Amino acid sequence: xxxPRPAAPNVHSEGIGAYVRRREDRRFIEGKGQYVADIRPVxxxxxxFVRSPHAHARILALRTEAASVADGVVAVLTGAxxxxxxxxxxxxxxxxxxxxxxxxxxxxxxxxxxxxxxHVGEIVALIVxxxxxxxxxxxxxxxxxxxxxxxxxxLRSALAADAPQLHPEAPGNxxxxxxxxxxxxxxxxxxxxxxxxxxxxxxxxxVCAALEPRSVIAVTSxxxxxxxxxxxxxxxxxxxxxxxxxxxxxxxxxxxxxxVIAPDVGGGFGTKGKLYPEEIALAWVALRLGRAVKWVSxxxxxxxxxxxxxxxxxxxxxxxxxxxxxxxxxxxxLASMGAYVSSVGAAVPTTVYTALLSGPYRIxxxxxxxxxxxxxxxxxxxxxxxxxxxxxxxxxxxxxxxxRQTGIDRFDLRRRNLIPVEAMPYTTPIGPVxxxxxxxxxxxxxxxxxxxxxxxxxxxxxxxxxxxxxFGLCYFVESSGVxxxxxxxxxxxxxxxxxxxxxxxxxxxxxxxxxxTHNHGQGHSTSYAQLxxxxxxxxxxxxxxxxxxxxxxxxxxxxxxxxxxxxxxxxIHLAAAKIVRKARQFAAHRLEAAEDDVxxxxxxxxxxxxxxxxxxxxxxxxxxxxxxxxxDLPPGMEPGLHETASFDPTNLTWSNGAQACEIEIDxxxxxxxxxxxxxxDDVGTxxxxxxxxxxVQGGAAQxxxxxxxxxxVYDLQSAQPLTGSFMDYAMPRAGLLGEFLAETDEGQxxxxxxxxxxxxxxxxxxxxxxxxxxAVLNALEPVGVRHLDMPxxxxxxWQAIRQAHQGTAH
Numbered sequence: 102x103x104x105p106r107p108a109a110p111n112v113h114s115e116g117i118g119a120y121v122r123r124r125e126d127r128r129f130i131e132g133k134g135q136y137v138a139d140i141r142p143v144x145x146x147x148x149x150f151v152r153s154p155h156a157h158a159r160i161l162a163l164r165t166e167a168a169s170v171a172d173g174v175v176a177v178l179t180g181a182x183x184x185x186x187x188x189x190x191x192x193x194x195x196x197x198x199x200x201x202x203x204x205x206x207x208x209x210x211x212x213x214x215x216x217x218x219x220h221v222g223e224i225v226a227l228i229v230x231x232x233x234x235x236x237x238x239x240x241x242x243x244x245x246x247x248x249x250x251x252x253x254x255x256l257r258s259a260l261a262a263d264a265p266q267l268h269p270e271a272p273g274n275x276x277x278x279x280x281x282x283x284x285x286x287x288x289x290x291x292x293x294x295x296x297x298x299x300x301x302x303x304x305x306x307x308v309c310a311a312l313e314p315r316s317v318i319a320v321t322s323x324x325x326x327x328x329x330x331x332x333x334x335x336x337x338x339x340x341x342x343x344x345x346x347x348x349x350x351x352x353x354x355x356x357x358x359x360x361v362i363a364p365d366v367g368g369g370f371g372t373k374g375k376l377y378p379e380e381i382a383l384a385w386v387a388l389r390l391g392r393a394v395k396w397v398s399x400x401x402x403x404x405x406x407x408x409x410x411x412x413x414x415x416x417x418x419x420x421x422x423x424x425x426x427x428x429x430x431x432x433x434x435l436a437s438m439g440a441y442v443s444s445v446g447a448a449v450p451t452t453v454y455t456a457l458l459s460g461p462y463r464i465x466x467x468x469x470x471x472x473x474x475x476x477x478x479x480x481x482x483x484x485x486x487x488x489x490x491x492x493x494x495x496x497x498x499x500x501x502x503x504x505r506q507t508g509i510d511r512f513d514l515r516r517r518n519l520i521p522v523e524a525m526p527y528t529t530p531i532g533p534v535x536x537x538x539x540x541x542x543x544x545x546x547x548x549x550x551x552x553x554x555x556x557x558x559x560x561x562x563x564x565x566x567x568x569x570x571x572f573g574l575c576y577f578v579e580s581s582g583v584x585x586x587x588x589x590x591x592x593x594x595x596x597x598x599x600x601x602x603x604x605x606x607x608x609x610x611x612x613x614x615x616x617x618t619h620n621h622g623q624g625h626s627t628s629y630a631q632l633x634x635x636x637x638x639x640x641x642x643x644x645x646x647x648x649x650x651x652x653x654x655x656x657x658x659x660x661x662x663x664x665x666x667x668x669x670x671x672x673i674h675l676a677a678a679k680i681v682r683k684a685r686q687f688a689a690h691r692l693e694a695a696e697d698d699v700x701x702x703x704x705x706x707x708x709x710x711x712x713x714x715x716x717x718x719x720x721x722x723x724x725x726x727x728x729x730x731x732x733d734l735p736p737g738m739e740p741g742l743h744e745t746a747s748f749d750p751t752n753l754t755w756s757n758g759a760q761a762c763e764i765e766i767d768x769x770x771x772x773x774x775x776x777x778x779x780x781x782d783d784v785g786t787x788x789x790x791x792x793x794x795x796x797v798q799g800g801a802a803q804x805x806x807x808x809x810x811x812x813x814v815y816d817l818q819s820a821q822p823l824t825g826s827f828m829d830y831a832m833p834r835a836g837l838l839g840e841f842l843a844e845t846d847e848g849q850x851x852x853x854x855x856x857x858x859x860x861x862x863x864x865x866x867x868x869x870x871x872x873x874x875x876a877v878l879n880a881l882e883p884v885g886v887r888h889l890d891m892p893x894x895x896x897x898x899w900q901a902i903r904q905a906h907q908g909t910a911h
Contacts, residue, residue: 113703116635117788117856124641125626134365137316137335138397145318145393146175148383149236151226151243152405153218156477156820157252157265160216160225164244168228171242173235176390179226180213188212188385189351191376191441194343195448196593197277205277205473205593208268210441212351212378212385217250219267219440220477221822222405224378229386229394252477252820256414256435259474267440267475276438277473279451282531286466290429294420298503303890304491304870306412306437306813308830309484313337313367314398315407317379319387330360330652334384337366339374339619340659343444343596345651347376348384359384363649366621370803371483372408373621374661375444379406404825409813410484412437413450413491419499425509427518429466432458432495436473439480446482447473452592453488453580459529460496461540461576461757462518467530477820483661485803486866493577497871501878505887511875512548515576519544522849533580535755537849543781544576547759550842551779556763569766571880574759575871581784581860582754582851583662599749600664601655602672604680606742608729610639610722615647617657618669622799623862624792625665629673631788632856636677638701638708638721655745663860666788667754671854675746683742684724685710690735691719691727754851754859758782760801760868764876768884771899773809773877775839780868782843785851785859794843797865801841804869806833808877812892831894881905 115121128134165177190209197205214223226243230236251265258264259274267274291297318335331354338344341361349356366373379396387394398406413436420429436450455469500518504511520527522539529535548554556572563570583589584598605613612633620626625648630641647653657669681701688710689696700713708721727733731740761779766772780797787793810831814823824830850857870891877893878886885905889897 113635113638113706115641115706116631117786119631119789120791121627121631121641121789123624123627123792125620125624136313136365136367137318137337140318140335140364142318142320142393142395145395146229146231146390147233147236148386148394148396149228149233149240150224150379151228151240152402153221153223153225155218155247155249156221157250158218159248159250160218160245161248162246163226165226167244168239168242171235171239173231174228174239175231176229176386177226178213178386180211180215183211183213183385186385186389187353188381189353191378191381192347192350193442193447194444194595196595197279197447197451198593199277199279203278205442205447206268206271206275207442208270212381220479221820222402222479223440224382227382227386229390233397254476254478254815254817254820256437256474256476259476260472267477271475274475275472276442276475277447277451279471279473280469281455282468283466284468287429287431287468290466291418291420291431294428295423296421296503296507298419298421298499298506300417300498300502302415302417302495302498304411304413304415304494305891306481307410307484307807307811308404308813308824309370309372309407309410310830310832311368311370311372314400314403315373315377315379316397317383318393318395319383320393321387321391331358332384332388333360333362334380335362335364336380337373338363339366339369339621339661341619341649341651342617342656343659344376344380346596348381351381352384352388360652363619366619369621369660370485371487371661374659375408375482401826405479405822408443408482409439409479410481411491412481415495417495417499419503421503421507425507425514425517427462427464430458430464432469434469434471436471437476437478437481438473439476439478441480443480443482446480448592449483449488454492455531456533456580457489457492457578458496458531460493461520461578463520465530469531478815485800486863487662489577489579489863489867490804490870493575493867493871494874497575498874501875512574515544516541534752535578536752536852538755538757538783539846539849540576540757543757543759543783543846546844546846547574547761547779547781550781550844551761551763551777553761563765569768569880569884571764571766571876572761573764573872573874573876573879574761575868575875576759577757577864577868577871579663579756579860579864579867580753581663581756581863582667582750583664584668584750585752586749596658597749598658599747600657600669600672601745601747602669602676603655603745604633604676606680606725608726610725611643612637612639613645613647614673615654616669616673617654617659618665619649619660621660623660623665624789628666628788628792629670632670632673633677635703636674637681638703638706640706663756663862666858667854667860668748668750670788670856670858671748672746674855675748676744679744679746680742683744684728686735687728687738688719688724692717751853754785756782756784756859756861756864758864758868760872762872762876764873764880766877766880766898768902771895771897771902773893773895773898775805775837777840777842778838780843780865782845782861782864783849783859784845784861784864786847786857787845788858790845793845793861796862797843798838798841800863800865801869802833802838804866805837805873808870808873808891809893
């Protein structure tokens, strides 16, 4: 549990830093949440998608007659119908430039495929019927003649000269060749190095598996949009304004013709922060038929249609001098795009991943070479962490291996190379500028909280019981608070990364706040209200939060990349400052005082305006009422209190932290048990400690899930998914983390936003795979296992132990 900070005078008890329980949780606990699947438009039709059973195939014939006359069927539509209506393709949000400015290859991808499919699950046709069951039954009647084509899954095989080609627009299956850093200094450093450490690493593909499958509803206006939106789209998305933009582009409509509503969303994790074919398809069908249309994904569909994560193959090298100081890093990575470029798919393994390759360490020279490759698999995109866990894993595995090869203690090796707090702001050799951070302090604190000093005694106790005990630790740096717009534009982004907030005050002093972000587990309804409570002086029960509706919120990029509190939170802070400024002007008028003599304060949780040095004051509620009634306004003042502000950061925020864990392995079964997990985080100013701890713990559970259990596997010949359900894809459970201890250090606030906040939503996921890898390999080293790729499943560990024993015996 995070330790409470001491109370301060004249600070709102529900404000910044207060332990306020998430007020949105009660309705979920009581079953009162409203998800897209819960919405039932009058006379809505239902949609079922016909998906390819082949990973790569040509459609020779597609016969719709039987499906068209099935019970309840209203329409059977194919890619040819969509093309006839001139519906445009899905387009990437990020168009990353490659070597020498070469454009990335972005082959066309339509919501309904043409005559070739490129992954299992690609949509071939859709059925619209009176009920969902009728649509699903009719989908079985579609008669398709297929010509199977050769498929490729393995990244190295996909680049081979004789590999099956997915797209004529992308020769050699290469989407993008991206480099970062200066090659020559790296080559010189390696030539002079006392030690060179090399590793081949796999960061396996993951399935997001959010609790709520995706859903979409499209409803047309009865007036055709003459007096309102032509189309309302409900979608389980993290980014309503982005979906409006890209659906409008595909349908050649003005953005104002579409309203996008994202109600409650049951888990996003980045996977729901992207444009999907189903959103364009349902919007098109609704407009074509003039009827409301609804689709709710099944879990089976999700396994072959939701964007997947990770999937890197990396060769990494670290150069060290004789004293154990890092001198250079060289990384070559192959990253799977899947069958198509998705919204952020090309950015994750290039701009995001490579930016973090320095991590918390002084590494004078870094060069990264990334090839983004097409394969006959579900497209990949951002999944919680998005490039940051992959970078952390490469770096921390290299550090552990360097310690083993040089004989330097693995924690001492880190100490020698951590960037000191005195070096801040620190510019890495590949561009990013860390504005703040005390890495050494958090590193030592993690060892202390994890009781590393007593570890050897515990290890011997485990050994007496026939168990292998391991201690692991990692340090990560995370690019959070995703923006700024100018930086994003330099890498090919097609939206702005600012956010806006509108604050409207009612006559009784209560407040409505609307933001372009979306709350799907982050606790915005609580933490945003805490910001306003602290800034203005109202109880959070008097603050209503509106998100997730493009018709009711100002323009914003949405919720992803640990950005909401950093960017939207700052916009809220700025809008509140405008509110207070105008209220202060009005208070000065009512108090018959000069404006400079009037101060705003929060006393006993209530906002007041008082003449400095006197007992003359006016309450927040009186000010709000006076401005709303407009009976006595100073000359030139407009009635009411209603302000909007936007914020576009000048830099990313650099969250960072240390994670330590202790595990036990049963060598007879290979089963790993996490005994204790410690997370020490620098997320800048903590708005709500309960929410931050929940975010860190949830993120750690997902990261440990990757390390120990999860892997999306495809057959290497047919490219058929072999992990298409929870029978084959192992998910973490509640007891996975064992004892969980979390702390935050607020001593290094962000220097370029007024709140001092850094992102907190992904840190647990970023560090956990590396921390678990450190612990597992530490436990296995005494039995001769030196290298193992994730996931560290029981069968994989058991087999590695047996192979090590056989090698020793031979």
